[in-house]
Amino acid sequence: MNVKDMMSEIKDANLNYLMMAKQLISSDKATAMFLLGISKEIADLLESLSNMQVVKLSSTNMMLTRFRFDDSAVLGMLTDYSKDRDQAHLHTSVLLASQSAEQIT
Template sequence: MTANDVMTEIRDANLSYLMLAQQMIRSDKATAIFRLGIDKHIADLIAGLSNAQILKLAGTHMMLARFRFDDSAILGMLTNYNKDRTLAQSHAAILMAGQPIEEIV
């Protein structure tokens, strides 16, 4: 994979993320804030982006979305395919809800 291919994949992932985030925020802001792990101010900014702004932001050379957890226990709960999968995913969601919201500094 060339550097150009990587940049194209990052742009596509960013574009998909921003479009989904904007749609989620516009349809149910409170749920979107929880699921995206962002604060109200960032949600308002994303909701107000024009198509041109989304395209420009998606074209940055860094991923805009990132994993919301640094804990291997949460990752294990989300990827565990045992008979109590629903319970494990619910537990992981509760743990993630207790994490602080990301801030842009």
């Protein structure tokens, strides 16, 4: 994959993320904030963006989202299927929910 293709993929991912985020926020803001790991201020800002602003923001050449975890143990819980998968995902959700929005965003 060359740099031009990579930048195009990043822009597509940004647009998809922003559109999904706006849809989640408009349907259930509290759940969206939890699922996206964002603060109320960010949720309000994303909700207020026009379609043109979403397209413009998504066209940046850097990812607008990132993994919500910096700990390899959390990634291990999500990918270790030797244990009960639902229990591992629930435990991971609890760990991520305990982080404040400022730590995540």
